[in-house]
C-alpha cells in the first residue's frame with residue numbers, strides 16, 4: 001500500500017521546531033564563548049541568561065563550591081529583565097559564602113548528585129527554617145519567595161563525579177519540570193564546569209610558569225652574582241692579609257678582584273638577557289671548561305688536571321651553558337669547602353651524549369645531611385646544578401662522604417639511540 005505523506009499544520013510544528021533551533025543556537029553560542037575565552041565570568045553570565053531563555057524561567061543562579069569543601073558562593077545569577085551579576089550584585093542575600101546544609105528537599109539531593117525538582121516552593125519548603133540562621137545557610141524559600149518564584153529546578157554541577165556546584169532556575173508560576181528541562185539545565189551545568197575548569201587550569205599554568213621563572217632567576221643570580229661576590233670576597237681577604245708585608249701580592253689579589261667584579265657584572269647582564277655565558281661566546285666548550293680548571297690551578301691550592309675525550313660535536317646552547325655552570329659551581333665548592341690536594345675534570349664526547357666528571361680528594365661531606373640553606377646562607381649550588389641538568393635533558397649524580405672526597409657526574413643526552421629495527 002503506498003504511504004500517505006503525513007503533514008502537520010504550521011501552528012503545531014513551527015513553535016517546537018523554532019524552540020529547538022533557538023536552543024541549538026544558544027548551545028552553539030555558549031560552546032563558542034567557552035572556546036573564545038579563559039575568563040569564566042562572561043561564560044557563566046551567558047549560561048545563567050541562557051538558562052532563563054531556554055527554560056522560560058524568572059530567575060537563574062549558579063553556586064560554586066570552594067575546592068572540596070561544602071562552602072559555596074554565587075558565581076553568577078540573573079533575574080529576568082535585569083543584568084547578570086556575581087554575589088552581592090544579585091542582592092544582599094547572595095553576598096559572601098554559604099554552607100550547604102543537610103535538608104532533605106534540596107541539600108541531601110545535591111549531595112547525592114541528583115537534580116532537585118520543586119513544583120511549588122511555597123508548599124514544598126513550607127517547613128524550612130527562616131533566616132536569620134545561626135550558621136550561614138541560604139534560605140531559598142525567603143530569598144526566592146520574595147522575588148515571586150514558585151517552581152524550582154536545580155541540577156548538580158559535577159566534575160569526575162564530585163559535586164563542584166549547582167545551577168538552578170525558578171519560574172513565576174508553580175511548575176512541573178520535565179525530563180527534557182533537567183537534561184537542558186544539566187547540559188548548561190556541564191558547560192559551566194568546563195568553563196570553570198579551563199580558567200583553573202590556566203591559573204595553574206600561570207603559577208607554574210611564574211615558579212619556573214623564579215627558579216631560573218634564582219639559578220642565574222646564584223651562578224653569576226653569588227659566585228662573583230664569593231670570589232671577590234676571597235680575593236679581598238687574601239689582599240688584606242698581605243697588605244703590609246707583600247704589597248705586590250696584595251696588588252695581584254686586588255687585580256683579580258677587579259677582574260672578577262667586571263666579569264661578574266657582564267655575566268649578570270648576559271643572564272638577564274638569557275644569552276650564552278661570556279666564556280662560551282669566546283671559546284669552545286672544551287676550552288671554556290679548561291680555563292675554569294686552569295684558573296683554579298693558578299690559585300695554587302690544589303693540583304688540577306683536565307682531560308677531554310672523543311670528537312666534539314655541535315651542542316645546544318642550554319647543554320653548553322649547563323656543563324659550564326656545573327663546572328663553575330663544582331670548582332667554586334672545591335675552593336670554598338673541599339681543601340682538596342687534587343682535582344680532576346673529565347669531559348667525554350660520547351655517542352649518546354656528553355659526560356662531565358669533577359673529582360676532588362678533599363674533605364667530602366654527607367649529602368644526606370644537607371637540608372635547607374647552609375650556615376653561610378648559601379646552599380643553592382647543588383640544587384641549581386641538579387635543576388640545570390634536568391632541564392638540559394640530563395642526569396646529575398653526586399657521591400661524597402666525610403674524609404673521602406667528592407665526585408660530581410653529569411650526563412646530558414644529545415643523541416637518542418635509534419630503536420634497533422631502525423638502527424643502520
Ligand SMILES: Nc1ncnc2c1ncn2[C@@H]1O[C@H](COP(=O)(O)OP(=O)(O)OP(=O)(O)O)[C@@H](O)[C@H]1O
Pocket residue numbers: 222226333334336337338360362363364365370374375376377378379380381382383406
Ligand atoms: N666539593 C665539596 N667538598 C666538600 N664539601 C662540599 C663540596 N661541595 C659541596 N659541599 C658541601 O655541601 C654544601 C652545599 O653546597 P652548595 O653548593 O649547595 O651550597 P654552598 O656552596 O654552601 O652555598 P652556595 O649557595 O653559595 O653555593 C656546602 O655548604 C658544603 O658543606
Ligand SMILES: [Mg+2]
Pocket residue numbers: 329332333378379380381382
Ligand atoms: Mg656552592
